[in-house]
Amino acid sequence: MKIIIIISVILTIVVGGCLHTAPDTEINGTKKITWYAAMLDDEWELYKPIVDEFTKETGIEVEVKLYGGEWDELSEKLKSEVESGNGTADVVTIDDFAVTKNKDYVYDLTAQAEAWNEWEALYDAKKRSCVFNERFFFIPWRADCLTMYVNTEKLMEHGLNPPETMDELSETAKTIHEKEGAGRVGMKAKKYEGLTCEIAIFINAYGGNYMNFNSESNVKAFESLQELSNYLHPKSRTWDEESIPDAISGEEIYINFNWPYQVAILEKNGMSGKIKAFPTPKGPVGRGTTTGGGFLAVSKESQNKDAAWEFIKFIASKRGQGMQLQTTGWLPIRDDAWDYLKEVDPAKYTNLMPYRETLRYGLTRPPVPEYPELTKLWQDAFWEIVWEEKPVNDTLNKYQSIWESKENG
Known part of the structure; x- marks a missing residue:
């Protein structure tokens, strides 16, 4: 079942940006983005504190539309919005198998990714599916592995x-x-x-x-x-x-x-x-x-690209990935997130530690x-x-x- 959840905050926005898009939507003195997320209801309950933390730090509200495990339905919705020129989504989650068919519907993040000083911290196995013809379209979200x-x-x-x-x-x-x-x-x-x-x-x-x-x-x-x-x-x-x-x-x-x-x-x-x-x-x-786990991207029709990029950077940061690993058990897209978990939850780190070693050897299913x-x-x-x-x-x-x-x- 798909639901919409609004996260309200009272802080003012502190995010900058240089994507030269239309002004971000103003709601009660804060900014707002919409995230189409491939998550189940119970997964969202675990994930919500991470988004709350982003809102607390930036003043950006996040309206979340849950698509459960319906990755294909989410992709079709993105395609429809972009082709019609009437989009609601700012941030979308994209399945590992769907990056090729969706790259024409998401914003080219090359300038942002190249200026972001944390790109090299991400696992190579996840980065390979983000880039097409030396252009960046996706940022890894999570990194399941066997x-x-x-x-x-x-x-x-x-x-x-x-x-x-x-x-x-x-x-x-x-x-x-x-x-x-x-x-x-x-x-x-x-x-x-x-x-x-x-x-x-x-x-x-x-x-x-x-x-x-x-x-x-x-x-x-x-x-x-x-x-x-x-x-x-x-x-x-x-x-x-x-x-x-x-x-x-x-x-x-x-x-x-x-x-x-x-x-x-x-x-x-x-x-x-x-x-x-x-x-x-x-x-x-x-x-x-x-590796699996999916990717994050900014819809080509987003009117809030600056704020959307700030959200993606937060989720992909050491802290964001560490919180994600701690609250959901989803494996991170970067090795230093494990150090975060080791500090805050040593027992969980011990249980999941073998995945840290294995993730370094991920083979990407070719996009x-x-x-x-x-x-x-x-x-x-x-x-x-x-x-x-x-x-x-x-x-x-x-x-x-x-x-x-x-x-x-």
């Missing part, structure tokens, strides 16, 4: 430690399989976007990427996956974000990869004492994960128009290699040819 969860008690029963490398992951899975006669490593490996995210853990650790199926690095990554497949739980073919937390909570599996929300589920299920988060295993060039086709190709390649045991080189060569034909077609 990391590894391990039932440490079950591994200790077999004299094992959480795997630190890809080789150790395979050896750990093999040892448990030999002792228990069952696969105790799980993946979200049904054919859907979550599988593409899991693939990134492996190809990034070996130095690969999403755009070159048959690179030497990707071949090595899939050879590792094919070896691991001998010890995966067979239900991995059916698991997704909703089902795999129950599998590890119920000790069907002892190791899996997932997003930060699994921490809360483990706590709810009384398993947080046994199952801990760890950084993803290292490959030859480092760890691997993929190309053909991405919906690209992700399906990766899922098909995984199934042929991992479940159907087809040759790695031949299969990746085949999918590289298919991808090149789509790119050039």
Whole structure:
């Protein structure tokens, strides 16, 4: 359900700017912007103190229209407003998959981003999707990523430690399989976007990427996956974000990869004492994960671009991201936000700390128009290699040819 919330303040505005737009809207002596936010009602209740703090500091009211998880609906609303020349939104949230199709409807922030002295503090994996032809259109909002969860008690029963490398992951899975006669490593490996995210853990650790199926690095990554497949739980073919937390909570599996929300589920299920988060295993060039979380942008039709930019800067600052991490658990777009959390909530920092290490190795899902086709190709390649045991080189060569034909077609 979408709702509108007005945040009232009594401070006067102190924001400057040089975007040369129409004067910002005056409301009761303060300024006001409208934010179309992809948040659920309960998420907004956690997020509201951050926006309140911005209003307190700047005197800028923020009218928030919640779109829940309806990212596509939000994008269509932005497009409609810009094309009609009659816009309400000032700030919008844009999904990782939608930056390419929305860049023509948002304001070019190149001058502002280049003058902003905090751009370099942001994670590279999030920055890559912000820039097109050396022009800045988006600023990262949050940075979800996958990391590894391990039932440490079950591994200790077999004299094992959480795997630190890809080789150790395979050896750990093999040892448990030999002792228990069952696969105790799980993946979200049904054919859907979550599988593409899991693939990134492996190809990034070996130095690969999403755009070159048959690179030497990707071949090595899939050879590792094919070896691991001998010890995966067979239900991995059916698991997704909703089902795999129950599998590890119920000790069907002892190791899996997932997003930060699994921490809360483990706590709810009384398993947080046994199952801990760890950084993803290292490959030859480092760890691997993929990133999500969305972006912030200023609508091209905004009449309040100065104030909108000030809001985005606040949310993207060390303090804004630290507050976001503290109140919602959403991972930050910059490393120094973790230091903020460590100071104000050491216990929460300890629980989420493995994500800090893993986030440094994020692999961006490429912002190309053909991405919906690209992700399906990766899922098909995984199934042929991992479940159907087809040759790695031949299969990746085949999918590289298919991808090149789509790119050039």
